[in-house]
Amino acid sequence: MSDAMSRGQVIRRQTPAAKALRGLLYAVLIVAAVAYLMPLVVMLLTSIKPLAEITPGNLLALPRSPTVEPWAKAWGEACTGMRCEGVGGYFWNSFAIVIPAVIISTLVGALNGYALTKWRFKGSNLVFAMMLFGCFIPFQVVLLPMAQTLGWLGLASSRSGLVLVHVVFGIAFTTLFFRNFYVGIPDELVNAAKLDGAGFFRIFWRILLPVSAPIIVVSVIWQFTQIWNDFLFGVAFSGHDTQPVTVALNNLVNTSTGAKEYNVDMAAAMIAALPTLVVYVLAGKYFVRGLTAGSVKG
């Protein structure tokens, strides 16, 4: 492939019509970008305005006297239901649920993918098909049986219970990711390691895992955003002290005592959304790279 082709440049005469089309393309893209960014801008602006500026003002007006007061209130004082301690504590709750759930589901998914591709057994395709089915089960369907199960296990209303629920649901997706990634890794690599005397876990740890970075990034980002943004399981299976931040945010916004504090609501929403934003900004390019990794021969 020539250099120009690989950079996506097609050599073509620049006629006026082509230039006009190109202009139109940019115009459409800019409009779309603005439309997507607008809510974020409104949220950010509202969250640093005092309440007095919000009620009469226009949504897009720049703050005249910017303040971090709403952020501080959202973090430490705002009322979520009966309590008035802000969303800060629930923010850490979310981390305490997300981090173990992401690590466990990614590891189990990697092991599953490895076993399903490199140690095929009779019925391995059926097992994979059934796991894949797990990706399409709507959350609502399992709410009651899951509540019952958590009760039996003594994990009701606990963080560990939520971790378990997210791991169980996440494995379907992480297995799919890793299975599709490992299918592209030549079996000869595993055969060579078998002849060299390595066993199941040794081959996984020494040969497969070191080349899995792209798909690990995909799995971590996917699982992190899924679990962080989860509301349904959070609201159904948590207790007062174990609520994730999404549930706390909902309670905060819906608390009906006193005047509606839009700036605090927006600040709380920003706090709840920040971690996923940060993860995307930091690792987003690896995400895309990982998703397309299988298509490029290494």
Added chain:
Amino acid sequence: MSALEIHQLHKSFGSTHVLKDVNISIASGEFLILVGPSGCGKSTLMNAIAGLEPITSGEIRIGGEDVTWRTPAERDIAMVFQSYALYPSMTVRGNIAFGLEMRKIPKAEREAAVQRVADLLQISHLLDRKPSQLSGGQRQRVAMGRALAREPQIYLFDEPLSNLDAKLRVEMRTEIKKLHQRLGTTIVYVTHDQIEAMTLADRIAVMRDGQVQQLGTPDEIYNNPVNVFVAGFMGSPAMNFVDAVLEGGRGNYALRISTPGQEDLVLPWPAERDTDALASCVGQKMLLGLRPEHFSEAVGHSGAGTAMAAVIGVVEPTGADVLINLPLGEGEVTARVGPDCHARPGERLELQVDMRRAVLFDPQREVRLA
């Protein structure tokens, strides 16, 4: 004692029988090549020897021990893969030492082994590189180094040269032969390239449809093929097969070849090569096998063969010699003549055929008759 013995090996995938009654025995230090067209079962046989594929029935013995149901790690073998299968996350040093590390060899010994094979294969300067930083030929060397470091009883090579370009392939071929002569290792080598098979092997097993068609030295396989398949598979350009009718009787058999538009050609069969099988075939159609080099230009030669003449179809000079296509029988044959032949298409060329090296097959059963 045999280094490797394969006894009545069968292998089926479901209802497809991919290996049928394979029996091979090779001596220590022998270089055996499994050759055949793709899908003939040669790679499956190699995987069975390695223990990567379970067999359906039969027995595999390495160094006298029954290893049929042992894991690959327990068989004391090393394998060089077609794709090299170097561990991408490890350096060359790590790749070569991995097998020793898994066998809990002390670090100092591992280092010594790495150095030994690196010197042997001239890859000392590459030891700290990753496989992705190596060229195809270098990867090939590292893959062989990984096998050599372990000093196993048997080396398996699975089409190791097929990913290299033509020039490098010939170089590495010579190198493998040198290594074998120097180290006296026992090697089983799979290839679909009959030239590789001829040049490297002590013995060749020609396979088709899961069966060993013939097992013998390169010379036996080339000059004494047991059937039409082996005769046609080995040799490039391939052996010419010409329809001919057997005439005469014991001591003076002859083969009559009818070429449309030409006078019949009668080639006398050398009496010392008569076999009993011929007696019942007089008057019947036979398949006469003539290799391109069994033809030679008649000019200037004192007749060692039977004279014939034909109109030249195509002339293909290869540099070392000239290949000439001529009509003979129903089809065309290729003759290999000296590079100083300046014949041109359409001209009539006088040739002679060396019938002492010709072979005769039964056209129906495709087996050798004489």
